[in-house]
Amino acid sequence: MTIFSLLARKSGVLKRNPVQLHILEENVACMASYAKYAEHKTLECIRNIGISAHIDSGKTTLTERILFYTGRIAEMHEVKGKDNIGATMDSMELERQRGITIQSAATYTLWKDHNINIIDTPGHVDFTVEVERALRVLDGAILVLCAVGGVQSQTLTVNRQMKRYNVPCLAFINKLDRMGANPNRVLSQMRSKLGHNAAFLQLPIGLENETKGLVDLIKQKAVYFDGQFGEVVREDEIPRDMRSESEDKRQELIEHVSNVDEILGEMFLEEKIPNEGDIMAAIRRACLHRTFTPVLVGSALKNKGVQPLLNAVISYLPNPGEVENIALCENEGQETEKLVLRPERSKAHPFVGLAFKLEGGKFGQLTYLRCYQGMLLKGDHLYNVRTRKKVRVPRLVRLHSTEMEDVSEIYAGDIFALFGIDCASGDTFVTDAKVNLTMESMYIPDPVVSMSIMPANSKDRDNFSKAVARFTKEDPTFQFSYDSDNKETIVSGMGELHLEIYAQRMEREYGCPVHLGKPKVAFRETLAAPCQFDYLHKKQSGGAGQYARVTGIMEPLPPHQNTVLEFVDETIGTNVPKQFVPGVERGFRLMAQRGLLSGNKLSGIRFRLQDGAHHIVDSSELAFMLAAQGAVKEVFESGIWQILEPIMAVEVTAPEEFQGTVIGQLNKRHGIITGTDGLAAWFTLHAEVPLNDMFGYASELRSSTQGKGEFSMEYSRYSPVMPELQDALIQHYQESQGITQQQKKKKN
Known part of the structure; x- marks a missing residue:
């Protein structure tokens, strides 16, 4: 009995149909002893890749097909889990119910004697940290784009993350079978919106319901996917009506690669005709340097284009030895x-x-x-x-x-x-x-939404504590704090869905139902104009005294830096001894934790310490820390302050007949329309809207578009709030402080 037969019998695979057995027999046999197999693998035969994209672009479906064609799984299942099984990589019950990926999931498989480690990442902006940490450790990536939606808001975020970690990528234009599919438009958006030097490696043979296969521009062959599950890859002649277009697109591919690859560029200038090997080698060199992005096409759901994508992963993405760490x-x-x-x-x-x-x-x-x-x-x-x-x-x-x-x-x-x-x-x-x-660690974005949280039953407090301790450790963007003024427990995250998912997980995994309060936006306070300070802290009431004087300027940072705090030591001489400067910085940063205008954190401020004075006996680091705190309070009284709020980049897709309604809704929410795209009977609207005005928008959009409208949003920047909102926030804070003071007096 073969190794495959033993393994198949153990896993119950022999019950499957002959087609699946054929696929498994080719690939799974070598998995019988994976550890031993991996021992002899060279670096050249290893690929570590991630699959990233905007939500609902088909990442998890694509991963399911990859695992099936490589023999890693015996059956394919759909993301929504209609058969109560769901996709392999969506292991959490919530993922199968909602049809979205919440946690990144890792797997490994084998294709043509290459070991491929894969991480399937979420597409929703609320779980963007999962993409961050996956890209931090991966050598290459597949950027999946929807043939209808094209470059969407989260695609831009994923592209920035790949650039941050210098990850080479392939682009896979998915969902060619959908109504309104237009891969040429997607390629144009990749070049204009993402700034990629990109070109097709393949062309689709038919679109929408007529999707039949694809044309390989390098091999100059038509590729078809036969069989019940598209498992039989068949090459044929290019259809006559596509030969002219194929020649043009092949020449376009060579030109784009020649612009960034010297060897192919010289051949192009010398008018030599490159062969298949020359083009593939040039694409690989350019792809590794992130100067060219190969674009492949297909439909994962309809089992078309997945095997050529796997070949491209091996041919063009780097192995661990080609990446400098x-x-x-x-x-x-x-x-x-x-x-x-x-x-x-x-x-x-x-x-x-x-x-x-x-x-x-x-x-x-x-x-x-x-x-x-x-x-x-x-x-x-x-x-x-x-x-x-x-x-x-x-x-x-x-x-x-x-x-x-x-x-x-x-x-x-x-x-x-x-x-x-x-x-x-x-x-x-x-x-x-x-x-x-x-x-070097990974970049962790700051939370933008906060909500009060408390267990529904007081007896569940132990389980609640365990759940919070676990989730805050697992997810650095999920944060937990206690507001002593309002006597509330606060959780912060990347969005309403983010916090809602954790609330549901507490109930499912820990048997601890919780109540979430109204979402609170992470407002910030900043200076509107530079303000000088000169503060003397002096305390002498017997025993060791305290003496410290600080002078300098607090000034606003440029708008693109309004989420950070800066401390600059500009002192010359010994008026402020260097050992006391850290105390000044500590005092400034402590005061920045809670502003006096609305109780929110300070940001976008530079504290310039220019001079001061000290006492030979009474000065200490504590004294200078208190002096810095006094200086900030002094600037609060004399400076001009404003409140900042997070602005979200919002993308709405809905049928054309609802365009006026959608624009009206966003205008009511103080949104600024930045652009529109029209395609067939649908439109895509791009806008910038304050996060504080986006709560409840999902249900409003669904009800006004007969359930057809969809939207996504991601953090864009912080911007000053409207004057009336600033007055309301200040008044609310002053009232809450007044109540707190009364409570303290009663206790005393």
């Missing part, structure tokens, strides 16, 4: 040094790994790691560079959604998970305690 070497008394890690699959160099995601489970904390250098064996000891704690590795696993496979060793370039290790997201692990290397 930097670690910071920090030694006491020396400058921080940057070191390039060596991703060799051996013990020649010490192990270095980055924890990029935490997940609570029935076996304790599951920590996802990426190995950047060296190798790790089961039973080895790891050191957390941040805490310097030593831990033993009791179990090493590879992940396939929620399923786990134990392995005995891990090599550079692998993505894996550990159990029972207490750490934070972004921690670096090494096996040699003498190695003091730290990987």
Whole structure:
């Protein structure tokens, strides 16, 4: 009996139909002992990729097809879970019910003797941190675009994230079978909106209901996907009516690549005709340098174009050895040094790994790691560079959604998970305690929405505490605090859906139903004009006294920096001794936690310390901290202040007949229309709307468009609020402070 037969019998695959057995027989046989197989893998045969896109572009459906064609799963299931099973990568019950991805999920598979690690990420803006940490550890990505929607709001965000981490990508224009599909328009948007030097590698043969296959411009062949599940890939001659267009698009592809690749550029200038190998090699070089984006087409739902996409992943995206990963070497008394890690699959160099995601489970904390250098064996000891704690590795696993496979060793370039290790997201692990290397962590956006939360039953407080502790550790954008003034517990996140999902998870996973209060927007306070300060803090009432004087200027930062705080030490001489300057900064940042105008945080301010005075005996860091706090209060009284609010980039898609209604709704919500796109009988509206005015918009849009309208939004910037809203916020804060003062008097 073959290895495949044994494995198939164990997993129940032999009950499947012959087509599925044929697919599995080709690919799954080599998975019988994955750990042993991976041991002999060279770096050239490994790909770490992510699948990212705007919500509802087909990421999870595409991943399901990839797993099926590579033999990783025996059956395909749909995202919505109508058969009560749902897609493999949507393992959470809430994901299957809502038809959206909430948590990124990892898996691995094999295609043409290459090991492909895949992370399927959410598309909703509320879960954008999942995309951030996935792209931080991946070497390449597939940017999925809808053939109808094109470049949408979250596509722009994902594109920025890829640029931030310098991740090469392929573009896959999905949903060619949908009414109104127009891949040429999507390509045009990629060039204009995303700034990509992009060109087609394939052309669709027919669109919408007429989708039959695609034309491979490099091989100059038509490709069809036969069989019940599109598993049989058949090449044929290009249809006559597409030959002229194919020639033009092939020439366009060569020109776009020649502009960024010297070798192909020279051939182009010398009028040499490049062959298939020349073009593919040039595309790979340009793609690795992020100077060219190959564009592929297909329909994941209709099983078309997935196998050529897998071939493109192997042909054009980098292996771990082609990506430069930097670690910071920090030694006491020396400058921080940057070191390039060596991703060799051996013990020649010490192990270095980055924890990029935490997940609570029935076996304790599951920590996802990426190995950047060296190798790790089961039973080895790891050191957390941040805490310097030593831990033993009791179990090493590879992940396939929620399923786990134990392995005995891990090599550079692998993505894996550990159990029972207490750490934070972004921690670096090494096996040699003498190695003091730290990987750069990922970017974490600030929360924009806050809501009060409390358990429905007082007896559930223990479970509530456990749930909050777990979720805040897993998700750095989900934050928890206690408002002592209003006596409320506050949770903050990236949007209403974000907080709503966690509330539902508390009830489902911890049996703790909760009540969420009205959403609160994260307003900010800032200066409208520079203001000087000169504050003397003096306290002498017996014993050791306090003396500190600070002078300088507080000024607003430019609008594009109005979410940060800056402290600048401009002192010259010894009037303010250098050991007391950190106290001044601490005092400024403490005051910035709660403004005196509306009780919100300060942002967009630069505190310039220019001079001051100290006493040889009575001055201390505490005295200068109190002086800085007094200076900020002084500026509150004499300066001109304004309140900022988050502005969201909103994208609304609805049938054309409702365009006037939608525009009217956004105008009522103080929105500014920035652009419109029309396609067939639908329109897409782009606007900038204050987040404070967006609450309840989902139900209003659905009711006014007969349930056909959809919208998405993402954070854009902070901007000054309307004068009437500022007055209302100040009045509300003053009233709440007045009540608080009365409560304090009663207690006394």
